[in-house]
Amino acid sequence: MGFILFLIMGGIIGWLAGLILGKDIPGGIIGNIIAGIIGAWLGSLILGDWGPEIWDVYIVPALIGALILVFVLSLILGSMGRKNRNRT
Numbered sequence: 001m002g003f004i005l006f007l008i009m010g011g012i013i014g015w016l017a018g019l020i021l022g023k024d025i026p027g028g029i030i031g032n033i034i035a036g037i038i039g040a041w042l043g044s045l046i047l048g049d050w051g052p053e054i055w056d057v058y059i060v061p062a063l064i065g066a067l068i069l070v071f072v073l074s075l076i077l078g079s080m081g082r083k084n085r086n087r088t
Helices: 002-021 028-047 059-087
Strands: none
Touching: 002 028, 002 059, 028 059
């Protein structure tokens, strides 16, 4: 049950990061879950474990990590999209 709650929390964190930045996360809900989980890992590496905790996920570092991840992904995918449009 803990793993399912962790996936749900990852999806919520990824979705919030996409809303805050106004960027679409590629892959829909799966992309949200992946961005949230990787963001939580990245945030805990950068900021440590602090702030409110829900279902074994520290919210503030996870959200900040997901924001960083979504921002970097949008830059990379945006530049790749511009290159492909210039070729046609």
